Amino acid sequence: MITSEQTERVRGWFSGRLPEDWQHSPADLRIDRDEIVVLLNLADVEAGASDAETAEARAGRASAFREDTRAQRMAIAREAQHRYERTVSWGVRIGDHEQLFTHVAAPTMTRLRQPERLVLDTLVDAGVARSRSDALAWCVRLVAQHEDDWLSELREAMATVADVRTKGPAA
Numbered sequence: 001m002i003t004s005e006q007t008e009r010v011r012g013w014f015s016g017r018l019p020e021d022w023q024h025s026p027a028d029l030r031i032d033r034d035e036i037v038v039l040l041n042l043a044d045v046e047a048g049a050s051d052a053e054t055a056e057a058r059a060g061r062a063s064a065f066r067e068d069t070r071a072q073r074m075a076i077a078r079e080a081q082h083r084y085e086r087t088v089s090w091g092v093r094i095g096d097h098e099q100l101f102t103h104v105a106a107p108t109m110t111r112l113r114q115p116e117r118l119v120l121d122t123l124v125d126a127g128v129a130r131s132r133s134d135a136l137a138w139c140v141r142l143v144a145q146h147e148d149d150w151l152s153e154l155r156e157a158m159a160t161v162a163d164v165r166t167k168g169p170a171a
Helices: 004-017 051-084 114-125 132-146 148-166
Strands: 025-031 035-042 087-094 097-100
Touching (some): 004 025, 004 051, 004 148, 035 097, 051 087, 051 097, 114 132, 132 148
Parallel strands (some): 035 087
Antiparallel strands (some): 025 035, 087 097
16 A cells, blocks of 8 residues: 555656646556556647547547657656656546557456456457456446545545554554
């Protein structure tokens, strides 16, 4: 669990390290024990004649940004990876278009009993997922989507516990 102080340090470092022209508004950072995802908020494109045209313009701007900034992003990522011992991944948000360029898909080991495996197999057999692994990821996304408030409250409580631990006598 990453503490709120650690999160603030990472946010501070990136806000100082990222070029200003990459930040129409402050970057969003998503941090876990494996990865730091830097989601840059870029200026939106002018609306096109249709929604499809606007969507394609946003996708084109994201693609151009990815190619034009690759070397500089990789240099920043190397610094941050050395500093925070986590993989750094990148993405952009332009209007309602969000695109991750790279990100970690970390393997997770779990033991499931037959009732849980049957749920996954049903999702695979129904074509909702390609494999048990995809089905499990689908289930996790579904829980996160429907229990976002509860999960946010739980994360805040865990962060408070981690902060209290760092102030203890063994700290």
